[in-house]
Amino acid sequence: MDFLDLNRNLSEDDIALKKGAHKFAKEVMRPIAKELDEMSPREVIAPESPFWDFMRKGYELGYHKILMPPPFGLDLTPLQQTIVMEELAWGSAGLTVALTVSCFHAFLGCLNPEEDIVKNIITPFCDCTDASIIGCWGLTEPDHGSDTVMTHHPLFHDPSIKAQCRAALEGDEWVINGQKASWVSCGTIASHCALFCSLDNSMGMAGGGIAIVPLDLPGVSKGEPLNKIGQRDLNQGEIFFDNVRIPKSYMLIGTDLYENMLELTLSMTTALMGVFGTACARAAFEESLEYAKERVQGGKPLIEHPNIKMKLFRMFQQVEVSRQISRAAYLYNKDNEVPAEEYSIVAKLQGTQAAFDVCCEAIMLFGGNGLSKEYLIEKLFRDAKAMLIEDGSNESLAIAGGHKLIQHYPRISGQHSI
Ligand SMILES: Cc1cc2nc3c(=O)[nH]c(=O)nc-3n(C[C@H](O)[C@H](O)[C@H](O)COP(=O)(O)OP(=O)(O)OC[C@H]3O[C@@H](n4cnc5c(N)ncnc54)[C@H](O)[C@@H]3O)c2cc1C
CATH class of the missing domain: 2.40.110.10 (Butyryl-CoA Dehydrogenase, subunit A, domain 2)
Structure with a gap:
């Protein structure tokens, strides 16, 4: 489904990257994620598992090095990183996390790119096309x-x-x-x-x-x-x-440097969790929109009932708000030596809660079918629940964020005062 992007300045490259990632998410990730969802954890990683088809294809396309800084990665702008990540997570949150964490050792190696780290860690990872380095x-x-x-x-x-x-x-x-x-x-x-x-x-x-x-x-x-x-x-x-x-x-x-580096890392990962949440909420919204056009109750398609229009609009609202704050927080904090982690926490809380709330609402809209394994919604719902805890529970992040806010408030108001 093609949606407007509130950013009217997307370049041709941005749009091409989005389309390419969407195709991969739709044709490769969605079907494989569904198969894996029904397997045991051991089967998921067995040599013959489709998980490895996904990983190999992802590595071949270079998606494992999206986050790697120049000169090692794909040289994507931070905006492009969020665009690609949203599309991939629309395909599957779990598989996107697998691809994203795959680069963590090499990504952090860039903090100290001494010769042995570049030669033994960063270069082999970036050159890897068969997912043998994870x-x-x-x-x-x-x-x-x-x-x-x-x-x-x-x-x-x-x-x-x-x-x-x-x-x-x-x-x-x-x-x-x-x-x-x-x-x-x-x-x-x-x-x-x-x-x-x-x-x-x-x-x-x-x-x-x-x-x-x-x-x-x-x-x-x-x-x-x-x-x-x-x-x-x-x-x-x-x-x-x-x-x-x-x-x-x-x-x-x-x-x-540990505490500051951890804060910097979390500023990036929590904002990305907001992007993943946006993607999951969007997937649930899109499924709901299509279903509401087809399902007839009370003599007309669900979509013609005013309360359903309102529910769909609320879902759309959650997706759009989540995308704006997640992108903005990621762009602000990416490569910023003094991150404002509180904004990334807002992004994570907004995006992942939106994912969970939209999925809950979607299940109601689907009625009994929302509970059935035949439809994607119940999987999205379970994936969204995990997001509320992943990379820090939303509650403890809010506690830490509240503390930072109080400590930093003079800095923030000073920075933005006119
Ligand atoms: C899908 C997924 C992927 C993950 N991936 C990784 C990974 O790649 N690497 C990794 O290291 N970890 C990973 N995690 C772990 C994740 O970071 C932790 O689950 C998360 O930080 C919460 O920790 P916990 O589960 O131990 O809960 P706990 O810390 O035990 O918290 C339990 C409850 O108590 C509340 N609580 C905790 N402390 C306080 C406090 N001080 N005051 C008030 N309330 C509090 C919490 O909000 C929560 O509701 C992942 C988790 C998930 C779900």
Whole structure:
């Protein structure tokens, strides 16, 4: 379905990228996501699974390096990144997350692009076309979920809150011990991890570092793929580290920059979650619009009943509002040394809540068919529920965002005053 874009300045390139991504989402992602949704977590990642067809095609098209900065990636503008990401997530939120986290180790490697990191990490990933190099983001731990994302909140500096995954410097190597949670996206299939681990537990969660860990090293093991209700096409699982040794240069960020770098990363990922939410809400709106044209009740198509027109308009409103704030927050915070994470949190809360609310409303509009596996709506609904927790629960992000807002309010009002 072709919709207006409120941005009248989209270039021919922007539109071509959008069309290309939409075609891939419609022809490849939607059908594969449906198949995967009905498989067990083990079947999803088995060698013969269509998941690998999707990953290989995505890598061939270069979608795994959308976020990589120049000179390594596709050289897309931040706006183009959001346009492509929205189309892909319209095809499937779970599969889009799989592709997105795949670049995390290489993306963060760009923070410290020393020769060995470029040669061993960044270049092989960008050149990969068969999905044999897959990254993941190891942040959450079994005992620490929200604790890990509440940067600049007093809890983040509470020394009594101690991380479970730690690294210690021994000579020229960092030695890693501990565990990351079963929520790590691509956790059981990844070849590399962008590991956020503790270097100094006396600083609470703020005493962290960011490392690249090749997952074929001695001492790494993985758990079972996680079974869950939403985004079932996304592999997730635990990673264990038992005296895993990495070169000193693979620790990209130390405790001095950790909190700010995490905030910067979250400013990008939470805004992207807003984009994914927009896409999911849009998919549910479009399904509803088509269904309402065809389903006849009370002697006429649903769409001719005034309350249905109003419901469809409210859905459209949610999609459009979500797109505007998500794009704006991503564009503002991308490559901004001092991010305004509160705007990315607004984007995540708006976009993902819109996804959930539009999906709930869509199920009602579909009536009994909304509950049936024959229609896409029930899958979108389950995927949207996962989004409310993914990359930080909306509630704890709002708590952290409220704290930032109060702290930064003079800065914000100063910046924008006229
Ligand atoms: C689909 C999906 C993909 C994910 N991908 C990744 C990934 O790639 N890598 C990774 O590391 N993690 C990943 N996660 C994990 C995700 O970041 C965590 O689930 C999230 O941060 C919430 O943590 P938790 O599940 O431990 O919940 P908890 O932190 O235990 O929170 C439970 C409840 O308590 C509330 N709460 C928590 N703390 C406070 C507080 N201080 N004050 C008041 N209320 C509070 C929360 O809002 C929530 O409602 C993913 C999760 C999902 C669902």
